[in-house]
Amino acid sequence: MTNGRQDRRYLWLGPGAAWLILLMLFAVSLGSAYLPLGAGNLAVNLGIAAVMLAVLAAVLMDLRNxxxxxxxxxxxxxxxxxxxxxxxxxxxxxxxx
Amino acid sequence: MSDTAGALQHPWPDLRMQRAGVGLGMWMFLASEVLFFGGLMVSYAVYRSFNEDAFRIAGAHAQIVYGSINTVILLTSSFTMTVALRAATANVRQATLLFLGITAALGIAFLVCKGLEYREDLKEHLFPGPQFPLSPPATAMFWGFYWAMTGIHAVHLTAGIAVVLVVWTLFKRRVIPVQGSTMEGVAIYWHFVDSVWIVLFPLLYLAGRS
CATH class of the missing domain: 1.20.5 (Single alpha-helices involved in coiled-coils or other helix-helix interfaces)
Known part of the structure; x- marks a missing residue:
């Protein structure tokens, strides 16, 4: 029973955490686009996109393993x-x- | 014959190596895809570097609400795809089918949302041509990139949805076992389509917002 629960948690726990991080980064990127940062807007948006790609590749695409x-x-x-x-x-x- | 035995193919000694082999092949394909989209992105970067103001003016007309909804949809679909992959690897058949189905549904929801967005864009004549409403002329370049990049991305997503639906059907009919290496390739491709969108979103929707 406990092992079954642990198995089910393994299915979604890591990907769920990565998903929440990705949504949070997306929200920060969207919000920052409305701040008057000049050329900094593009740099911030692309920087956040790079972090999102790293999270996606490492966790969801499982490159780390x-x-x-x-x-x-x-x-x-x-x-x-x-x-x-x-x-x-x-x-x-x-x-x- | 057990499900695992049916999943193992010649010449692989075990499923772990077979999945690594499929993953390697898909990553090789994606490395070429990176250069395909990279050509578009480097062109966008060159034209934007020479027409910064025009790209900001043009970018402010992109439908940010549709773009944001679609970003959340695709990020969520990557989550459900990963759960489906893990369920398949653990040979949990029902969860594999459930989350693979949700992933396909989210992909279709993205395309529907994109269609609604395209309809709004066309209502505003935001297609380079005689009725294009924006100025200076370089704003048309931005919208040329918008249609090309989002169109090619949509083609890739459509292919992904088709593959997911075919695989779902094969799993459902037990033609192939869920625990094999099929899900490995499908999942990596799906995440790549999501990755492309993560880059396209700031380039096409966030320019000119401040």
Missing amino acids: SVALVRIVAAAGLFWIIIMFALTFSDFLTRHY
Whole structure:
């Protein structure tokens, strides 16, 4: 009986906590968008989005318990998107015309 | 033959390794998807960096209420999908079916909400073309990105819903066992669709709110 309850709690307890954190972060992001922070608004919103992605990937996608190879493949997507942004903006942000 | 024995496929020695293999394959696919959406996002970033004011003016016209409701729906669907995955891994069949069904329902609710939002957008002629009401002209660029990004995201979500419904049916009819590795791939894909929305929301709905 007790084991059954513990099993059922395992099903939703961790994901439930992650879900509440994600909803809270979403609310903070939405609220902050109405504060007059200038260029800071976008930085705050994207910063919160990055934290939300980290929570989603680590807990709900279970990357924290994945084997090293899976983590490397997941990181490869992130790595190449950073390269794409860096190379693109190294051109546009250094133009003087 | 036990349910677990039916779940194990050649050439895997055990279910744990089989699930890791499916997860690895799905993550490889998603790494290519990241670059697909990344191309759109880097284009958005370049155009926004040169047209900051126009993007703020245009972004203020996005339907924030629909966008926020849809964000809560998708975040909740990721929670229910994870519960379904854990239930499947623990071979709790009824909970797997229940939470997989709720996940599909939430996905459909997102699309319905998106449809209502698109209707409001079109009423205001917020589609780049002759009747586009905003100025300066670069505001049309923002709305071009809005339609492309949300449209492609909706296509991905539709594919996700279709897969979830097919898997639900196969589980229900006991064609495949819930404890196999199928749920691993389905869940990772679903969370990816949610991840894309987490990035799209601040880019398309929060610009120009302050």
